[in-house]
Amino acid sequence: MKLKLGILGLAILVGAGFWAMSGQQAQSVMVDVTVPELSAPEQKGAALFAQNCATCHGENAAGKDGVGPPLVHIIYEPSHHGDGSFYVAARMGVRAHHWSFGNMPAQPQITDEDVAKIVAYIRALQRANGIF
Known part of the structure; x- marks a missing residue:
């Protein structure tokens, strides 16, 4: 009897573990991004x-479904979100206004020089994907 209960308990624990892990699958990207020569x-x-x-905005700024928006998206084209908006986001954070992912916290570890390089990268991705 103890053996049967032990096996049953083990089976329940293993099943619960698989069930719990299934909810932690990798988040899918939101847009397909062509990466140009940089x-x-x-x-x-x-x-x-x-x-x-990338933890929130995904590899190559493609976004993460349920986590953070893609930056290679028409919403972030330079005429709508100029380069300065990236500096403000890094310094002060951003209140959610285009997406329902929640607010973006400030990123104090990123310097203005870092932001300039990140923006150059994002703009290169945007151009390669038809966002001007």
């Missing part, structure tokens, strides 16, 4: 983006 400054921006931004 200049040296844009490559530095790509590295900074990967280190500081």
Whole structure:
């Protein structure tokens, strides 16, 4: 009897573990992004983006469904969100206004020089994907 209960308990624990892990699947990207050949400054921006931004905004700024918006999107074209908006977002954070992901917190670890490189990278991605 103890053996049967032990096996049943183990089966329940394993099943619960699989069920819990199934809810933690990798989030899907929101847009397909073509990555162009990048200049040296844009490559530095790509590295900074990967280190500081990709957790929410996805690899190559493609967004993460349920986590953060894509920056390679018409909403972030330069005529709507100029370069200065990226500096403000890094310094002060951003209240959610285009998407329902919630507010973006300030990123005090990112310097203005870092933001300039990140913006160069994002703009290169946008141009390569038809966003001017």
